[in-house]
Amino acid sequence: SYVLTQPPSVSVAPGQTARITCAGNNIASKSVHWYQQKPGQAPVVVVYDNTARPAGIPERFSGSKYGNTATLTISGVVGGDEAAYYCQVWDSSRDQLFVFGAGTEVTIL
């Protein structure tokens, strides 16, 4: 099955930049989506199709992809950004259509 690899945790000071990576084989050919999940809440999409931001999501959230790694960047982090972040791809060539990374916990120092 297809695997997306994320670091378990990232720590960042307020006002700094957090970068969360998501690695997968041939991810360059796939569209990567990112979800934010705060404790006790449902996930919310913060970036879709690698770089697009849904309405209402702050510009501090941006997505990129290079080689076999996609990255979610949070610029000027604030306390409210403390959450788990999951990457996801859709792969119609496989039976498991939706694949999620294991998630990255972002801690604001």
Add this chain to the structure above:
Amino acid sequence: QVQLQESGPGLVKPSQTLSLTCTVSGDSISSGSYYWSWIRQPAGKGLEWIGRIHRTGSTNYNPSLQSRVTISVDTSKNRVSLNLNSVTAADTAMYFCSRDVWGGYYYYMDIWGKGTTVTVSS
């Protein structure tokens, strides 16, 4: 504003069937081209896609759960249902439903319900 609401028993006995419903408000399942997914998350762990259904009844399932899962749609009641049989403690999790959006060559989940907790225990 489209909203999803999961409901169902919070406690299920081992070997029995887990049955949940996702009720859609703010839009009609019949009117769109969306798929509707079920996803689960054990406490403290990551997200696992269970399966999905289209208004036409077309389904896709996670191969790891396919033998135990049935997802159905009732367009007259604007809801989607999940049945998972022969449950064990490993099926204890928060269960979410979501709306899947087609972006031309990919799907992602743009709207999620708040989720419902299911515990499998005797």
